[in-house]
Amino acid sequence: MKKFNDIPDKNPFKVPESYFEQVNRKIISATSGYEQEVRKVNFYNRFRTSILIAASVGGFILISFAAIKLLTPDKRNFEVSQVLHEINPDSIINDIDLSLLEENASSIVLSEEGTDVSKKDIIDYLLLNNVDINDIYEQL
């Protein structure tokens, strides 16, 4: 239904004389120089379904592998913690060579070079703590 009835229906645009006969001829002769596009089925289109299925399966495997890897606890860490848990602290102490430890410790504690504390200070300290003087000189 025309809404603008007061406006004449006449086409207000003009074309040059015999335009349509000329343009039709022009189009027909112009198109003879153009090749037609033949619908080409390329590699992707031909194997599209197979490629999509393969990609989906591959994606599923990848995601599953990543999920298993992330959600399963690390076996190596588990073994280390298990081993540490099983070790009795007493057995560690038993394994230490006490005589060697004593020898190394006394050389550090009692040598004058390794410490600022003099022999006199040690003797005074031990006397204050009621240690027998003879024991002290025996040790020194």
Added chain:
Amino acid sequence: MKLNSIRPDDNISELLKTDLNTGFRILVEKYSQKLYWHIRRLVILHEDADDALQNTFINVWKSIGNFRSESSLYTWLYTIATNEALAIINKRKRNAAVSFDDLDSYFASSLEGSTWFDGDEAQLKLQNAILKLPEKQRIVFNLKYFDEMTYEEMSRVLKTSEGALKASYHHAVKKIGNIIVND
């Protein structure tokens, strides 16, 4: 006489399969005028419409092998013609120093443009009002008002729902009415 009644599109589609050159010649003869006026109403200038029309048929020729006969030849041709017209409009917009919001500025861009318009004052007003519409509304209005295309056909040409097209046409008519009254 309606151009569509000259030779049914089904016959042309069949002929395009059996005798391509004859089928194409009949197609050009049947549709060149109709498509020209559709393009012309969008691009306004004859020289632009001439370019767009030739490009339309060259594209039709090149891609006729891809045309599926179950689709409508008429709407397929209008889709290509509309796209060619829009390509010309966009090209002109890119190259234009000023915007074209009325026929005078449009014609000023071409020496021959105004020579090919012989409408009266009312028609000039209507064309100026149509030019002020947004692009999509302008196409919808032209297809409905001048080409008397159904919403179903238009929906196939513009790939838009019929509801949206009806709303678009309604807005366009309202806007044009206001522009004409207030101008």
